[in-house]
Amino acid sequence: MENFGTFLSVLSQGLPETLIATIGGIVLTIVLSFGAGLALLSPSRTVRVIARVYVEGLRGTSEVVQLFWIYFALPVLVGFQLVPIWAGILVLGLNHGAYGAEIVRGAVQSVPRAQVEGAIALSLSPAQRMRRVILPQAVVEMIPPFNNLFIQLLKSTALLSFVSVNEITRQAQQVLVPRFNAQAFQIFLLLLVMYLILALVITAVMRTLERLAAARVGRRPSVRARQQAATGAGVA
């Protein structure tokens, strides 16, 4: 392919921003998923309502609009402009954390009631029951749907081009296509392949984690969890 070297090197210049946004977004997603997911199961109604408002609010509105709002509208309101990449990570995390909260809630609820009762019979406190007995078992169920969610998050980093983060999509659109208009087909094909490779890396990491977590609870990954990962159920 003509100019392949140029395409690859220009797109690669966008890789650091894509990776930072993806990893930052994943970290924030995990934190918010567990925070909101456990809050959805809180005995306190107030806590549950707050978590529910967050989940429905962030899940039910457009990511692009959320991004515009945080990047363009927030500075007008509070007079503080976020660095583009941070605004991006914040939106990716907030949005995917809302989906992740439901994954955490569902997985915790899928742990058999008998396990909770076994822990109660040993006088473990509610926090000990959650941390030592329920969560280690629930995590195994969470990993396949989280795999889906993280891949979606990776693809959503393309939205950051709207707030002029120089990630790979922006590199293609703003730098390469204007110069090599006739080769737009090849440029975007290469871009697709790059996203695919990154997605495969995420899947490989998650599969390894899933095996480790499943081995810890003495079983192979459940059939249900695998089917969910394959069909994309459990994310949205």
Added chain:
Amino acid sequence: MPSADLPSGEPMIVFDGVEKRFGDNVVLSELNFTVAPGEHVCLIGPSGSGKTTILRLLMTLEKVDRGSISVGGKSLSHMEKGGKLVPADDKHCREVRKHIGMVFQQFNLFPNMTVRGNLIEAPTRVLGLSKEEATARAQELLDLVGLGDRMDAHPTQLSGGQQRVAIARALAMRPDVLLLDEVTSALDPELVAGVLKLLRDIGSTTDITFLCVTHEMGFARDFSDRVMMFDGGRVIEDAAPEKLFTEPGHERTQAFLQAVVER
């Protein structure tokens, strides 16, 4: 140990006018009974007669709708707050419950821990034992249940030994009261006799108060000091096993025993 601070002659377990409903279904009504310290009581009766509910109420896995329950002289269902009796909160329940152990039909071992983890988790976190103390105690108990070499096994690798580990786990908390909920019902037939023998041994060498729901009439007969026959949420007969099994005083007890024997 509450048996120590229990005045002599006081019962270990008291059910006083206990009622339990699930929706419109009255599972237990006006239930009154006491169990003396160290006494072995078996609860028998048809399915759905409320036997298991009694154990679940004692473990606070269910809440009473009316009446009160006390264990070791302390109320399990209520606590004192500002001079008034109010429904017990989780912390109060945990405090009283500390002296009660339970073994479940399905073992309920934690699959995310080894046998060692299962045995030392609560003693270290709830009783405050050091890891070494708890492990030493765990080893003694595993030896007792005949699985001394399986400390590092995973619960799923214990074909047949899971209930023995579950018994050891309950004993690790040094309970004054041990609740056994149909502990042999989920076992393969060839394992039942061994587990029942283990329970007899524990019963005869400790002063633990036992409350067992069982369908093993042979076990009920030679393990218990007293057998309570349940039907429709009420105790219809409460007698020494020699009496209840040979000359049942109630026709429904008779019918039940007949049905169990013919099985």
